[in-house]
Amino acid sequence: MKKIITNILMSLGVAIFGTSCSTNLDLAPISSISDTNYWKTADQFDAFVSGIQARFRSHNSSFQALGELRADIFGTEPGNPGTFTGEATQGVERMWLQTLDLDNTGVSNFGGFYSNIVQINLLIDKLSTSTVVTQANKDYYLGMAYGMRAYYYFHLLRSWGKVVIQTDPILSINIADLAKEASSEEAVMALIKADIEKSLSSFGTNYAFRNTKYFWSKAASLMLKAEVSLWNSYRGGGTTDATTALNALKDIQTNVPSLALLPSYSSVFTASNKGNNEIIFSIRYLLNEATMGFVTGSFVPQSGLIANFYDLDGSRQFNVTTDNWGGLLRAPVKTSTYNKFNDLDSRKLASIQPAFRKNGTKFELAGAFTNKFQGEQSAGSRSITNDYPIYRYADLLLMIAEAKIILGQSPADEINLVRKRAFGTKYDEKTLGFPNQSIDAKPAEAILNERLFEFVFEGKRWYDLRRFGNNYVFSNTTVLSSEAYKVLWPIDRNSLTNNRSLKQTDGYPAF
Amino acid sequence: MQIYDAAQGKVVWVGGLQEGQPLGAIYGYQQVSIFKSAEEVAQIAANRVDAIAGIGGPSTTQVNKITAGDVNWLDVDKNDIIDSRDQVYLGNINPKVTGGFTTSVSFKGISLFSRFDFALGHTIYNDLVARTLGNYQGTFNYMELQKNAWSPTNTDTDIPKVYFADQVGAPAGKKNYTRANNAGQVLNGNNSRFYEKGDYLACREITLSYDFAKSILPQKWLSQARVYANFNNLFYVTKFSGPSPEPPAGGIYGGTYPTPKSVVLGVQVTF
Numbered sequence: 001m002k003k004i005i006t007n008i009l010m011s012l013g014v015a016i017f018g019t020s021c022s023t024n025l026d027l028a029p030i031s032s033i034s035d036t037n038y039w040k041t042a043d044q045f046d047a048f049v050s051g052i053q054a055r056f057r058s059h060n061s062s063f064q065a066l067g068e069l070r071a072d073i074f075g076t077e078p079g080n081p082g083t084f085t086g087e088a089t090q091g092v093e094r095m096w097l098q099t100l101d102l103d104n105t106g107v108s109n110f111g112g113f114y115s116n117i118v119q120i121n122l123l124i125d126k127l128s129t130s131t132v133v134t135q136a137n138k139d140y141y142l143g144m145a146y147g148m149r150a151y152y153y154f155h156l157l158r159s160w161g162k163v164v165i166q167t168d169p170i171l172s173i174n175i176a177d178l179a180k181e182a183s184s185e186e187a188v189m190a191l192i193k194a195d196i197e198k199s200l201s202s203f204g205t206n207y208a209f210r211n212t213k214y215f216w217s218k219a220a221s222l223m224l225k226a227e228v229s230l231w232n233s234y235r236g237g238g239t240t241d242a243t244t245a246l247n248a249l250k251d252i253q254t255n256v257p258s259l260a261l262l263p264s265y266s267s268v269f270t271a272s273n274k275g276n277n278e279i280i281f282s283i284r285y286l287l288n289e290a291t292m293g294f295v296t297g298s299f300v301p302q303s304g305l306i307a308n309f310y311d312l313d314g315s316r317q318f319n320v321t322t323d324n325w326g327g328l329l330r331a332p333v334k335t336s337t338y339n340k341f342n343d344l345d346s347r348k349l350a351s352i353q354p355a356f357r358k359n360g361t362k363f364e365l366a367g368a369f370t371n372k373f374q375g376e377q378s379a380g381s382r383s384i385t386n387d388y389p390i391y392r393y394a395d396l397l398l399m400i401a402e403a404k405i406i407l408g409q410s411p412a413d414e415i416n417l418v419r420k421r422a423f424g425t426k427y428d429e430k431t432l433g434f435p436n437q438s439i440d441a442k443p444a445e446a447i448l449n450e451r452l453f454e455f456v457f458e459g460k461r462w463y464d465l466r467r468f469g470n471n472y473v474f475s476n477t478t479v480l481s482s483e484a485y486k487v488l489w490p491i492d493r494n495s496l497t498n499n500r501s502l503k504q505t506d507g508y509p510a511f
Numbered sequence: 512m513q514i515y516d517a518a519q520g521k522v523v524w525v526g527g528l529q530e531g532q533p534l535g536a537i538y539g540y541q542q543v544s545i546f547k548s549a550e551e552v553a554q555i556a557a558n559r560v561d562a563i564a565g566i567g568g569p570s571t572t573q574v575n576k577i578t579a580g581d582v583n584w585l586d587v588d589k590n591d592i593i594d595s596r597d598q599v600y601l602g603n604i605n606p607k608v609t610g611g612f613t614t615s616v617s618f619k620g621i622s623l624f625s626r627f628d629f630a631l632g633h634t635i636y637n638d639l640v641a642r643t644l645g646n647y648q649g650t651f652n653y654m655e656l657q658k659n660a661w662s663p664t665n666t667d668t669d670i671p672k673v674y675f676a677d678q679v680g681a682p683a684g685k686k687n688y689t690r691a692n693n694a695g696q697v698l699n700g701n702n703s704r705f706y707e708k709g710d711y712l713a714c715r716e717i718t719l720s721y722d723f724a725k726s727i728l729p730q731k732w733l734s735q736a737r738v739y740a741n742f743n744n745l746f747y748v749t750k751f752s753g754p755s756p757e758p759p760a761g762g763i764y765g766g767t768y769p770t771p772k773s774v775v776l777g778v779q780v781t782f
Contacts, residue, residue, distance in 0.1 A: 081676070081683035088648060088676050089683075099565055099680060103595065103691070103700075493512065493595075497527075509562065511513065511522075511594045 035171070039126045045133050048123055049141050053214060054290075055116045056148065057283045060388055061294035062111030066159050066489070067459025069095040069106065072476050073452075074331040077367060083329045084355065084367025085305040092298055092330040098479050098486050102504060102511075107159070108492035113152045114166065120149045122169040139202050140210070146199035147221035150192045154228060157188045158463055159489045160505060165191055179501035189232070196225045207255045212275030214284035214387070219256050222248040223280055223391040226399050231467050233406055242406035249400045252280070259393045261421045266350035268392065271376045271385045280391040285384070292373060292384040299370050299457070300327035309355035314363030318355070324382050333368040333456075341453060344426040351456040370457045394418050394454050398447060405443045415450060422453070444468060448476075483507075512699070514538060515588035515596040522596055526699060535604040537634055537762065540597060540690055541585035541703045547666040548579050555583060562594040564686035575681035580661035580672025582687045582702065601706045602634025604698070604762025611715075620724060626716040633709040633758050635751060638689075638696045639766040641705040644670065645677030645688035669704055696763045711749035711756040717742045735781040743773040 038044055068074070075096040082088055093099075095106045124145050127138055149167075156163040162182040203218035210217065226245040233241035252259065262268050262278045274284065285292055303320040310317050333352050341348035353371035356363040375384035397418055401411030415434040420427045430436055440446045451464050465472040466487060474481040485507020496502055504510045516523045526538050540563075546552045549569075556577055557570040561584065567573025587597045611628030643654050659665070661672040671687035678689050691700030720739035728736055749756040754769035 081679070088679065091679065093683075094680065101562070103563075104680070497512070509594065511596045 039130060040132065042132050042134065042137070045123075045127070045130065045137070045141065048119075049144065049215075052116060052119055052123065052145075052148070053216075053284075055119065057285075057290060059111055059113060059116065060283050060292065061297075062107050062113070063155065063390075064294065064388075064457070064459040065095065065107050066111065066155060067463050068457070068461040069331065070098065070477060070479070071096075071462040071465060073333060073337050073456055073461055075334040076332060077335060083301075083332045085301045085309075085329050085332075087302065087305065087329045089330050096331075096478060098477075098483070100486075100490050101508065102490050102493045102496065105490050105492040107489060109495055110156060110160065110163065110491075113156060114164075117149060117152055117166060118170055120145045120152075121167055124149075125169040136206075139204060140206060143199045143203035143206075143218060143221065144216040146195045146202060147216050147224060150195035150199065150221075150228075151216075151224055153188055153192050153195070154224065157185060157192065158231075158466060160491065161185050161488050163188055164499070164502070167191070179499050181501040182503070189228075192228055196221055196228065200225070209275075211284075213279050213282055214275070216281060219252045219259075220281035220391055222252050223396065223399075226396075226403070227467075230399060230402055230406075233403075234467060234469055239407055242403045246400060246403040246407065249396055249403070252396060259396070261393055261397070261417060263421065264424075265346045265422055268389070269350075269372055269374075269386050271374075271387075274387050278393045279387070279389055280393065280396065282387040282389045282392075284387055287376065287378055287383055287385050291375070292386065292388065295370075295373055295375075295384045296325070296327035298328065298330035300325035301329040301369060302327065305329075306355065309357060309366060310363055311356070312349070312354055314356050314358065324377075324380075326382055329369055333370055335365050335368055337456075338365075338368045340449075342423075342432075344432075345422050345453060346424055347422050347453050347456075351453075372457045389458060394421075395460075398451055398454065402447050405447065411443060411447070415446065418450060418454060448472065512538065512595060512598070514598045517587055525600075533603060535762065537601045537604060537636070537706060538598040538699050539601045539701050539703055539706060540593070541587075541599045541601075542669070543583045543585050545661050545666075545668055545671055546577070546579050546581050546583055547661075552577050552579060552581070558591045559586065560592050561686075562592055563680075563690050564684070565681035566685060573681075578672075579663075579666070581685055582671050595700070598700060599703070601703055602708075603632070604635075604758060605633055606630035606709070606758060607632030620722040622720050622722075624716070624718040624720075625714070627712060627714055629710075629712040630756075630758065631710045634706050634762065635709040635753070635756065635759060636698055636701065636763045637705045637707055637751075637753060638692070638763050640752065641688045641701060642678075642692070642765075644673070645684075646673065646675045647678055648676075696761075696765055698762050707751050709749070709751050709756045709758060711747045711751065713747050713757075714745040715743065717745060733780055733782060735779075737779045739777050739779070741775040741777065743775075744770045745772060 069092070076083055076089060076093065081093075091104060094104050100106050124142065127133065127142055127145070130138070133141070153163075162185055164180050165183045165188060199221040200218065203221065207218050209215070209219070225248040229237065229241040229245035229248065233239070233245065258277055259280065260277045262276060267273055268276065268278045275282070303324045303326050306318045306323050306325060307320050335354075338348070338352050338354055341352070351370060351372045352368050354368045355366050357366035373384050373386040373388070375382050375386060397414040401414040404411045404414070412434040416429065419432055419434070423432055434440050434446065437446070439449055448464055448468060452461055455461065465476055470484060470487050473479050473487055479486045485505070488505050490505050490508040491502060496504060512524070512526050513522045514525055515521070525532065526536055528534070546555070553569050556568040559568040559577065560571050560573060561567065561577060565573070566575045566577050566581075568577050584593045585597065585599065586593060587599060609628070609630045611626065613624070613626045616623045640654070640656065643651055644657055644660070656670065657673060659668050660670040661668050671685070674684055674687070677684045677687055678692055680686060687702065688705070689701045691697040718739060718741045720737055723736040725735075728734075747756055753764050755767060757770075759765070759767070
């Protein structure tokens with residue numbers, strides 16, 4: 001009996017050892033995605049490109065903050081450190097008060113842009129050696145990758161000046177050598193220009209939009225080229241760069257004839273009108289997929305607080321049902337900005353919501369906030385699902401006008417197209433058309449002003465002022481000419497600590 | 512982060528995860544005193560610039576001024592600028608020593624069991640008090656301690672003058688109560704006044720029981736009988752002002768329910 005049991009146990013042992021040694025332990029992971037098993041099929045490339053667009057969307061709030069929060073649009077009313085609804089500005093005020101430092105940078109870690117730059121670098125590297133992607137897709141994706149990388153570096157250049165350049169994919173990390181020095185502004189600009197050219201040549205003659213315009217396209221690269229060239233034309237490039245800009249914009253007009261201004265300004269932005277004829281490139285939001293979190297986070301009021309105020313001239317009291325903004329108002333629109341708009345201009349109320357306070361029997365303007373991106377109602381609450389336009393046709397027209405001014409030509413045609421749409425039936429060329437408004441005596445000011453009215457909350461104003469020259473920044477914002485270093489942004493403490501080769505932006509205290 | 516080390520006479524790297532340095536070290540700004548009057552500000556801090564709050568002494572060009580009721584910060588490097596280099600070591604979030612002991616005493620049928628534990632050497636950032644006193648938001652309740660804040664009639668205190676939205680820099684706030692905090696809770700870089708020693712002795716359990724003598728039990732029915740009272744979490748011996756001095760996650764006390772006290776009364780019989 002005992003012998004039998006021993007035999008059974010021994011044979012079991014043999015069976016166990018026999019099976020456990022027969023399989024190879026040196027396996028590649030099957031279920032988890034890694035660099036060794038990715039990049040095998042065309043689908044995987046498609047998914048990666050979508051991932052880059054999704055990550056681009058996550059940088060939306062940085063694009064907007066860098067583009068206008070330090071300009072003259074947002075701010076609290078004089079004498080009131082809080083917002084008119086009673087909400088605290090919670091540090092956002094540092095942007096328009098120009099009190100940023102390394103602990104309060106407004107936008108930290110370079111907006112997180114490098115997280116996508118390294119992904120784009122990886123995509124470029126893999127596309128150039130891959131044989132599974134069709135040539136048409138390969139060209140389109142390379143065009144997107146180079147164009148978007150240039151777009152990121154243009155933000156970095158305009159906001160921090162000297163920045164770290166990374167164009168190679170990071171395939172292995174030497175933990176002892178993480179520090180990297182920033183490159184000169186000239187080197188960054190050279191990279192931007194080279195990337196735009198690579199993007200345009202990759203797209204070739206393919207002007208098609210993909211995914212209802214939330215994929216980067218050739219037209220987007222041309223818009224960027226025009227923007228970069230205009231920037232350079234004010235910095236020594238003169239008429240040569242202005243001509244380059246004009247040609248790039250005309251190229252879009254010729255080859256993408258479907259682009260046009262929509263008859264109604266507000267319909268450009270509505271959540272139900274995605275990828276419309278005015279849009280060239282936009283960031284896509286969708287109900288149950290993604291909403292613009294930064295809008296409710298800082299730009300629209302709490303529903304309960306706005307219900308204490310009244311709509312235009314007291315026409316009705318706000319209520320928590322229809323005015324269910326459900327946000328936190330950290331960055332109201334200054335009433336002085338609101339008042340700059342002509343009352344006949346449809347962009348006024350389509351961009352800014354005024355709030356009136358009842359004083360006895362009269363109503364007085366208490367404050368304002370942006371209502372450009374109103375989202376949609378879903379199950380009793382509001383979801384901000386509008387697309388965020390990066391480039392649209394009005395931008396194209398106003399850049400043509402700008403280039404023409406530099407070249408000594410009349411910008412009237414393009415400016416007036418934009419004004420005509422804005423004023424609609426109230427438009428009268430004799431009083432409102434270029435050059436008949438008083439501001440038109442100074443064409444550069446006229447362009448800047450028109451762009452202010454057109455692009456509130458689209459992240460353009462600060463960059464516009466910077467593009468035209470620092471004097472425009474000093475005369476329109478709270479940056480003093482004695483503190484000219486503040487046109488750039490400070491680098492946050494974490495970035496300086498993690499990369500010891502990085503130096504604080506010139507002028508800002510190092511501690 | 513980098514702070515000025517007076518002993519070495521230079522700026523050194525401290526905090527975070529670094530070779531040769533402890534985990535959980537806390538650095539912040541040392542509150543020396545509260546400025547009693549404008550004269551005292553002029554005397555001590557005429558040329559001082561508080562770069563954190565964006566305010567300055569009467570002789571500086573800063574638009575927003577240091578006034579009576581503001582904190583007199585320790586200027587470690589004595590350069591008349593209060594910035595991140597002026598932070599000092601304020602403790603560690605982790606206890607140095609933890610332990611416990613039990614005692615058991617019995618006399619005749621009565622027995623007493625007790626269990627204690629303790630932790631020594633940790634520091635807790637009392638964010639709840641700093642945030643509430645700092646009036647972070649208009650919707651906060653006030654607390655008793657606010658009565659001790661600086662006022663023209665109460666100048667000898669260690670609680671700064673009350674402003675709305677202290678966490679926001681000049682011109683709205685002064686960053687007296689909190690320096691690094693804004694919306695979120697931050698461990699390092701705040702006012703030393705609100706870092707408290709967390710040392711405690713906790714009475715976890717006391718059990719008092721009585722065993723009935725067998726002689727008085729009806730032997731036919733019962734072989735053993737006992738009544739007892741069991742008390743849990745009766746008290747802490749601590750100087751920490753919050754309800755629980757046990758090290759909170761991340762070293763920040765942001766408000767919590769107190770540890771529940773419980774009493775169990777019981778009868779145990781064996782048939």
